[in-house]
Structure formats: C-alpha cells, structure tokens
Amino acid sequence: MTRRIALSVLALITAILVLAVVPLGLIMTQREQASFRDEAASRTRSIASAAEEYLSDRKADTAARSLVEEARRRGECATVYDRAGHAVLSTACSDVAGDDSAGLVSSVLARPGTRVRQDDQWLTTAVPIGDTSDAAGVAVLSRSADPLHDRILAMWGWLTLIGVGGLGAAVLMSVLLARWVGRPLRVLDAAAQRLGEGALDARAPVEAGPQEVRRLAATFNTMAGRTEALVHGHRAVVADVSHQLRTPLAALRLRLDLLAEDAEGDTAAELADAQGEIARLSRLVDGLLAVARAENAVPRPVPVRVDRVVAERVAAWEPVAQAGRVRIAAECRPGLTGFLGEGDLEQMLDNLIANSLDAVQEGGRVLITGRRQGAMVELRVIDNGPGMGQAARDSAFRRFGNPEAGGTGLGLAIVHRLVTANGGTAELRDSPGGGLTVGLSLPASRPRRDRTGESGPGGTATSDA
Structure with a gap:
C-alpha cells in the first residue's frame, strides 16, 4: 500500500509538472522567437529610415553608415541596396544572406513589404526604403540565431531544474505521506495477524496516522478486547469444569473398583458397564482439557x-x-x-x-x-x-x-x-x-513475522474413530 500511495502521488505531481512546465516552456520559446524577430525588424527599419535620407533626399550617408557600423560591432550583417539592387552600404559579411540575397531584394523591390527568412543559424530581415509603393532601395539585416538559441536553452534549463526540484519535492512528500498512512496500517495488520494466530492480547496503537486509521485501530482494539474476554471466559469454563470433574470421577472409579471386587453375576456385569462409562467419561474430560490447551x-x-x-x-x-x-x-x-x-x-x-x-x-x-x-x-x-x-x-x-x-x-x-x-x-x-x-x-519455512507467546502443553491423545 505504501508503494502504491507513493507512486500515485508521484505520478500525479509528475503529470501536473509536465502539463505546467512543457506548455510554459513552449509559450516562452515562442515569445523569445517573436521578440528576436521584432527586434531584428526594428533595427532594420532604423537602417532603412536613415538610408532613405541618403537615397531619396540626397543627403550624406553618415547616419546610415553609423547604423551599419553599429550593426557590425554587434556581430550582425547589414546591407543597404539601391533601386537597381546594387549594395551601397554593407558590413564585411554582406553575403551571409546566401546566394538568394539578390532574389530577396528583387522580391521586396517588386512588391514592397517586409520579408523575413530564418534558418538554424541566421535570421534575415529585408525592409523597403522609402515609399512602400515606390521603394528607393532595400535594407537587409542578418542576425545570428546563436543568442536566441542560448536564451531558449537557458530558459529550458531553468524550467528543467524547476521541474526536477518539484519532482524531488514530490518524491519526498509522497514517501512521507505513504509512510504516514501506511505505517499504522502495517502495524494494524500485524496486530490482526497476531490476534488471528491466537495472541489475544494483541492491540494496535491509536495515536498514529490519519484520523480514519486511528478510528479503525480503536475499533479493532475494542473488538480484540471483547474477543479476548469471550475466549478466555469460554476457555476458563471448559478448563474449570474439566478439572472439577476429574476429582469426583477418580473417586467414583475407585468406589466402583472396590465394589466390583466382591460382586458376582448380574451385579458384576452392571458394575463392569459402569466402569466402562466412567472410563469413557474420563477420556472425554481429558479430551476437553486437550482442546482447551490447543486453543490457548x-x-x-x-x-x-x-x-x-x-x-x-x-x-x-x-x-x-x-x-x-x-x-x-x-x-x-x-x-x-x-x-x-x-x-x-x-x-x-x-x-x-x-x-x-x-x-x-x-x-x-x-x-x-x-x-x-x-x-x-x-x-x-x-x-x-x-x-x-x-x-x-x-x-x-x-x-x-x-x-x-x-x-x-x-x-x-x-x-x-x-x-x-x-x-x-x-x-x-x-x-x-x-x-x-x-x-x-x-x-516449510519460517513465517515472515515471529509469533509471540509460548506453545501450550500437549494434551492427551484422544480418538475420533
């Protein structure tokens, strides 16, 4: 029972942790990914806004170049393309978008709008520069996905640690709960077994375990007490009657033996029958004593x-x-x-x-x-x-x-x-x-629990047949 209680509580807590931690981890992973994409899109729009002053308003490219250089220092790859698809500003890793960078730029120029492409290593965001209906160019920013993976891995690590800690606490709680419930039941079971084996003084403690188990132990003790009183009373009656009968039976047998010595004829036959009945009655008394000793x-x-x-x-x-x-x-x-x-x-x-x-x-x-x-x-x-x-x-x-x-x-x-x-x-x-x-x-082997008490003395062998 202790094992079943512990496993049941452990299974329940494990299910709760799995149902709580896994969805939470998935939600936080999605939020991290969305935040990473939104941040990349925001930085790309900033570059596009600064590049618009250079490409559309014919101003100096200082602001756009500063943002591109800042992207380089962050380890990102930024490239500004003009209307013809030529790179006018770029970091040293402008080819990180792959061989399809020209296709990505052409797609944005043909149909102005933000484009996002992501693989296991890079997140690439392309934003049109200027009027969305007539773009003056395209700003492309590629960010390494390693920081995102690191944050997601750290988040799952913390969630796993929390889950393992919760599982450990659940194991401890389930074991303590199982022992709190199971130990008094095992003691009660042992007391019931001893009572069944004949130890009528067996009692169960009533101060441990849940209230229901304590009430059960108290009920068991009441039942055991009444059973002990009834059995002892029954045994005492049988033993006392048997012992009290032995003396008058012995005296009666002695008198019949004395009378039989001088009896003749029918009287001798009657006395012999009486002696047989006395012998049978003596065996019966001895048998009752043997049963009483066996029961005790x-x-x-x-x-x-x-x-x-x-x-x-x-x-x-x-x-x-x-x-x-x-x-x-x-x-x-x-x-x-x-x-x-x-x-x-x-x-x-x-x-x-x-x-x-x-x-x-x-x-x-x-x-x-x-x-x-x-x-x-x-x-x-x-x-x-x-x-x-x-x-x-x-x-x-x-x-x-x-x-x-x-x-x-x-x-x-x-x-x-x-x-x-x-x-x-x-x-x-x-x-x-x-x-x-x-x-x-x-x-054929020693019982799991040693029986208490001493064996009663053997009784006189009697016959059934």
Missing part, C-alpha cells in the same frame, strides 16, 4: 525434522498396531523439515494414528506420507478403514462434530486447532480404494 496455545515456530518425528511416532504406535493386526508404515522424504511449535506435530500424529488404528479392522493398513510442496510440507495419514461420509467430514473438525465417532469426538478438533495455530491447513477426503485420508499442510 500460541506456537513459537522452530525447525522440526518431520521425517524423524513421523518415524518416531510410527515406532511408538507399532506395538498397538501389531496387537490389532494392522500394518503401519511411513514414507517420508529424508531431510523433510517444517516450522512448527515444539511438540505440536507429535500431538497431531498421535491423534490421527489413534483414530486410524481404531477405524481399520484386522489386516488393514495405515500409511503416513510426507513431501515438500512449494512453501508447505504435505503430510498424509491414509487408512483403508470404513471411511467417513460427506456430512461427517464437513463437521469432523468441530468438537463432537463427528456423529460417527466411536471415541470422544475431540481428536480431529485438537488436530485442526494445532494445525491452524501453526499457519497450516487440514482436510479430509476419501482414500483411493476406500478409507479416509487426512491431509495436513504445514509451513
């Missing part, structure tokens, strides 16, 4: 060897897979590296592998692939289980959003929050040949 996490990205982490998690889950007679494998390119919060990738993989192992039946397989794709690391967790319907996939990343989940329904919600907090994306799609593929796109 603001990762500080560090380099993570994705291929090594995948290999470690596959090795850790291998005994579980063997117990369920499921094959688990990994195909990641060596050296594959991403930028994530420390421990986040392990937690994501644990949840996804647990879901897949719960979903596939005996003889099934779970495959984890990883590769670099542009600026992202693409991870895929592929299984050949029963898959997931379109409606379930659309809501699977929400808490308890998967109606087909056999576990707590929180695992994919945890994965989604960790992925998005790290600047990535997650998607669900059908596996080729049947099953479910979970795709993760994770940053």
Whole structure:
C-alpha cells in the first residue's frame, strides 16, 4: 500500500509538472522567437529610415553608415541596396544572406513589404526604403540565431531544474505521506495477524496516522478486547469444569473398583458397564482439557525434522498396531523439515494414528506420507478403514462434530486447532480404494513475522474413530 500511495502521488505531481512546465516552456520559446524577430525588424527599419535620407533626399550617408557600423560591432550583417539592387552600404559579411540575397531584394523591390527568412543559424530581415509603393532601395539585416538559441536553452534549463526540484519535492512528500498512512496500517495488520494466530492480547496503537486509521485501530482494539474476554471466559469454563470433574470421577472409579471386587453375576456385569462409562467419561474430560490447551496455545515456530518425528511416532504406535493386526508404515522424504511449535506435530500424529488404528479392522493398513510442496510440507495419514461420509467430514473438525465417532469426538478438533495455530491447513477426503485420508499442510519455512507467546502443553491423545 505504501508503494502504491507513493507512486500515485508521484505520478500525479509528475503529470501536473509536465502539463505546467512543457506548455510554459513552449509559450516562452515562442515569445523569445517573436521578440528576436521584432527586434531584428526594428533595427532594420532604423537602417532603412536613415538610408532613405541618403537615397531619396540626397543627403550624406553618415547616419546610415553609423547604423551599419553599429550593426557590425554587434556581430550582425547589414546591407543597404539601391533601386537597381546594387549594395551601397554593407558590413564585411554582406553575403551571409546566401546566394538568394539578390532574389530577396528583387522580391521586396517588386512588391514592397517586409520579408523575413530564418534558418538554424541566421535570421534575415529585408525592409523597403522609402515609399512602400515606390521603394528607393532595400535594407537587409542578418542576425545570428546563436543568442536566441542560448536564451531558449537557458530558459529550458531553468524550467528543467524547476521541474526536477518539484519532482524531488514530490518524491519526498509522497514517501512521507505513504509512510504516514501506511505505517499504522502495517502495524494494524500485524496486530490482526497476531490476534488471528491466537495472541489475544494483541492491540494496535491509536495515536498514529490519519484520523480514519486511528478510528479503525480503536475499533479493532475494542473488538480484540471483547474477543479476548469471550475466549478466555469460554476457555476458563471448559478448563474449570474439566478439572472439577476429574476429582469426583477418580473417586467414583475407585468406589466402583472396590465394589466390583466382591460382586458376582448380574451385579458384576452392571458394575463392569459402569466402569466402562466412567472410563469413557474420563477420556472425554481429558479430551476437553486437550482442546482447551490447543486453543490457548500460541506456537513459537522452530525447525522440526518431520521425517524423524513421523518415524518416531510410527515406532511408538507399532506395538498397538501389531496387537490389532494392522500394518503401519511411513514414507517420508529424508531431510523433510517444517516450522512448527515444539511438540505440536507429535500431538497431531498421535491423534490421527489413534483414530486410524481404531477405524481399520484386522489386516488393514495405515500409511503416513510426507513431501515438500512449494512453501508447505504435505503430510498424509491414509487408512483403508470404513471411511467417513460427506456430512461427517464437513463437521469432523468441530468438537463432537463427528456423529460417527466411536471415541470422544475431540481428536480431529485438537488436530485442526494445532494445525491452524501453526499457519497450516487440514482436510479430509476419501482414500483411493476406500478409507479416509487426512491431509495436513504445514509451513516449510519460517513465517515472515515471529509469533509471540509460548506453545501450550500437549494434551492427551484422544480418538475420533
């Protein structure tokens, strides 16, 4: 935006300068040329008037000769012709008018009137002497055009200097204006990005920039404050409820275990079912705590060897897979590296592998692939289980959003929050040949702005399938 503002102001000032300076220069050039011609015609008429006394009144040629000599001292060429076209008075450069001087004189004598001829080097003016209806001769004055060219060149030089100075001032003004407008917007953008990444305390300064930008920053701060209050309140409720439930659940489980030791028959079966429900409720509470921690996490990205982490998690889950007679494998390119919060990738993989192992039946397989794709690391967790319907996939990343989940329904919600907090994306799609593929796109390079805050602690792995 700063560049666009600067270029727009600069283009506007440049257009104004061009539209003002160029026509002004052309007008002044025309005036200089007209003044130069008028001055030459005036001097030629003065010579013609003095020569009239000599040719028509038969007086001495002193005045005319004096004016011709004065023209010579100025570097001009003056010649006085009589009625027959013979030169009676002239300077040393009387032939400057060229070979056509005789034609010019003849033209004036035939049709009396002022004649002007100009080329790049000389301006020649021919004026009839005496009565315009019956001229007694012709006065011809040739002036070098070099002084005119010098004045025009100097004038254009000054105009160019003024234009360049104005353009420099425009550049400075446009840069200052762009920074004045753009800097608080960049700060506001950075604050909005930090807020989007989970830094709920992000605020924008309201004392810089135009009034509209200051109002926008104030509105943003109000929105951020309300969002922070709502999110913190929501997180506090989930965390407090989960923590408060843990103690009575532990006590209830202990009492059921004691009762189950002496129970027999139908009573023992009922107590076993109750113990299963208590275990399920405990996993649900742990899942809620994990979601709350994931939502509260603001990762500080560090380099993570994705291929090594995948290999470690596959090795850790291998005994579980063997117990369920499921094959688990990994195909990641060596050296594959991403930028994530420390421990986040392990937690994501644990949840996804647990879901897949719960979903596939005996003889099934779970495959984890990883590769670099542009600026992202693409991870895929592929299984050949029963898959997931379109409606379930659309809501699977929400808490308890998967109606087909056999576990707590929180695992994919945890994965989604960790992925998005790290600047990535997650998607669900059908596996080729049947099953479910979970795709993760994770940053492969350090973000432009370092995220603030510390990564939250990892939650207990929970199952969706």
